[in-house]
Amino acid sequence: MPELPEVETVRRGLAPICIGQRVLRVIVRDARLRWPVPADLSTQLAEQTIQRLDRRGKYLLFQLERGTLLVHLGMTGKLRFFTTPPPPDKHDHLDLQLANGGLLRFTDPRRFGAVLYAVEAENHPLIAPLGLEPLDPAFTGAHLYRLTRNRRVPLKAFIMDAHQVVGVGNIYANEALFRAGIRPQLGAGKLSRPRAEKLVAAIKAVLTEAIAAGGSTLRDYVDGFGQPGWFQLQYFVYGRGGEACRVCGTPIRLSRTGGRATTWCPRCQK
DNA sequence: AGAACCACCTGGCAGC
DNA sequence: TGCTGCCAGGTGGTTC
Numbered sequence A: 001m002p003e004l005p006e007v008e009t010v011r012r013g014l015a016p017i018c019i020g021q022r023v024l025r026v027i028v029r030d031a032r033l034r035w036p037v038p039a040d041l042s043t044q045l046a047e048q049t050i051q052r053l054d055r056r057g058k059y060l061l062f063q064l065e066r067g068t069l070l071v072h073l074g075m076t077g078k079l080r081f082f083t084t085p086p087p088p089d090k091h092d093h094l095d096l097q098l099a100n101g102g103l104l105r106f107t108d109p110r111r112f113g114a115v116l117y118a119v120e121a122e123n124h125p126l127i128a129p130l131g132l133e134p135l136d137p138a139f140t141g142a143h144l145y146r147l148t149r150n151r152r153v154p155l156k157a158f159i160m161d162a163h164q165v166v167g168v169g170n171i172y173a174n175e176a177l178f179r180a181g182i183r184p185q186l187g188a189g190k191l192s193r194p195r196a197e198k199l200v201a202a203i204k205a206v207l208t209e210a211i212a213a214g215g216s217t218l219r220d221y222v223d224g225f226g227q228p229g230w231f232q233l234q235y236f237v238y239g240r241g242g243e244a245c246r247v248c249g250t251p252i253r254l255s256r257t258g259g260r261a262t263t264w265c266p267r268c269q270k
Numbered sequence B: 001a002g003a004a005c006c007a008c009c010t011g012g013c014a015g016c
Numbered sequence C: 001t002g003c004t005g006c007c008a009g010g011t012g013g014t015t016c
Helices: A004-018 A041-045 A141-148 A155-159 A170-180 A193-212
Strands: A023-028 A052-056 A059-063 A068-072 A078-082 A092-098 A103-107 A114-118 A253-257 A260-264
Touching (some): A004 A052, A004 A078, A004 A193, A023 A041, A041 A114, A141 A155, A155 A170, A155 A193, A155 A260, A170 A260
Antiparallel strands (some): A052 A059, A059 A068, A068 A114, A078 A103, A092 A103, A253 A260
């Protein structure tokens, strides 16, 4: 579900109400997430104050005094703040009680998400191997060009690989490739230097615009306060298989690359 | 090393 | 109204 824009939207919303707050306790109702929630999480977090709320790829990083709480929303995860929380529902797996009386609630029907704790997040096995942030100035056409040399995977699969570039999931990969005018199936190693520049610019643009729109809500994404995003209204190709291209009118094609639904315009993308 | 699959899990929807 | 099968925003692990 959430890609970089959605996670960033959650981060921006929650940061002001979390920073400076002390964690009173953690209530784990179901520890069976993608990896088990650490049994000693409550002990680890209790009485620590949240110093910052950062994001690395699709991970939210609550920086505490002695370590970091890592939260990944998987496909269907939500992290919401309540001043007066409703009674816990079926998929409300974890609550963080804050000293200001607020409560952060992690909800995730599919349980593909994760809640973990690390003393040094940058060295955590899930964080350390991550690629560049796409909105980092260091993520350039030259960088992408270098990374893709001799790679045979479809370009779309390549830009969705978090070990190359973080944060680009299925929606924004499709949208960025459309904007760059590049076929998703193109072998990554065949990407020319000028087209690498174009693709990097498209990725940055689509992510920036999506953040400005509060992310995309297809089914169940909401931000930290239960509000949906609106970027889905600006899609050119995602979820539009069979419909007319918004630029040239040609029917949008739908196929699969790397097992994921791929949509593109056969006329606009070469 | 890299690429192609599978797995994890629930819910919603189309089709019968 | 069921039931079945398929699909979904992610990504680590296994296999070749």
